[in-house]
Amino acid sequence: DAGITQSPRHKVTETGTPVTLRCHQTENHRYMYWYRQDPGHGLRLIHYSYGVKDTDKGEVSDGYSVSRSKTEDFLLTLESATSSQTSVYFCAAAGPYNEQFFGPGTRLTVL
Amino acid sequence: GQQLNQSPQSMFIQEGEDVSMNCTSSSIFNTWLWYKQEPGEGPVLLIALYKAGELTSNGRLTAQFGITRKDSFLNISASIPSDVGIYFCAGPPGNQFYFGTGTSLTVIP
Numbered sequence: 601d602a603g604i605t606q607s608p609r610h611k612v613t614e615t616g617t618p619v620t621l622r623c624h625q626t627e628n629h630r631y632m633y634w635y636r637q638d639p640g641h642g643l644r645l646i647h648y649s650y651g652v653k654d655t656d657k658g659e660v661s662d663g664y665s666v667s668r669s670k671t672e673d674f675l676l677t678l679e680s681a682t683s684s685q686t687s688v689y690f691c692a693a694a695g696p697y698n699e700q701f702f703g704p705g706t707r708l709t710v711l
Numbered sequence: 712g713q714q715l716n717q718s719p720q721s722m723f724i725q726e727g728e729d730v731s732m733n734c735t736s737s738s739i740f741n742t743w744l745w746y747k748q749e750p751g752e753g754p755v756l757l758i759a760l761y762k763a764g765e766l767t768s769n770g771r772l773t774a775q776f777g778i779t780r781k782d783s784f785l786n787i788s789a790s791i792p793s794d795v796g797i798y799f800c801a802g803p804p805g806n807q808f809y810f811g812t813g814t815s816l817t818v819i820p
Binding site: 604633640643648659698702705 | 744751761808810
C-alpha cells in the first residue's frame with residue numbers, strides 16, 4: 601500500500617470550467633500515474649510522472665495536463681472540462697518492483 | 712495501441728466452485744499484475760508475476776505467468792461471497808501500464 605489519497609472524491613462541474621484533481625502519496629515512490637476508468641474501456645493511462653517535474657503522456661492525454669512539483673503530489677488538470685471527461689479518475693504510484701498501488705478514485709461529472 | 716484481451720467478461724458461479732480467468736496481450740510483457748476492484752473502490756493488487764512460467768499464490772488465489780510471456784492466468788479456489796468483484800490483469804510493455812477490461816465475478820451463496 602503506497603498510502604495514496606485523492607481529492608476531491610466527488611465533483612460535479614460545468615462544461616468549460618477548469619478542474620484540478622489532486623493525488624498524494626506518503627511512500628516517496630518515484631513513478632506516479634493518472635488513469636480514467638470508463639465502462640467498456642477499463643483503465644486507460646492519461647499521464648504519468650517519473651520524478652519531480654518529469655512527466656509524459658499516456659494513451660488518452662488530450663485535454664489533460666499534469667504537474668508534479670513535489671514527490672508526494674501529482675496534480676491532474678482539465679483546462680476546460682467537457683462532457684466526454686465525465687469519468688472516474690484513479691491515481692497510482694509504482695512500488696520498487698513495478699507493482700502499481702491505486703488511490704480510492706475521484707468521480708467527476710461534467711454537465 | 713497495446714491490447715489486453717481478458718476472458719471471460721463475466722462469471723456467475725456457486726459458492727465453493729473454482730474460478731479460472733485469463734489474459735492475453737499482443738506483445739511480450741515482463742510483468743503481469745492481477746487486481747481486484749470492488750464497487751466505489753480503487754483496484755487492489757492481488758498478485759504480481761515477474762518471469763515466464765512463474766506460479767504464485769496468495770491464499771486461495773493462484774496466478775501464472777505464461778511461458779510465451781504474452782498471457783497470464785488467475786485461478787480462485789473454493790470461491791466465497793466476498794470474492795465478488797471485477798478482476799483485472801495488467802502489464803507494462805515499457806513505462807506505461809495497460810489493463811484488461813476485467814472479469815466480473817458473481818458468487819451465488
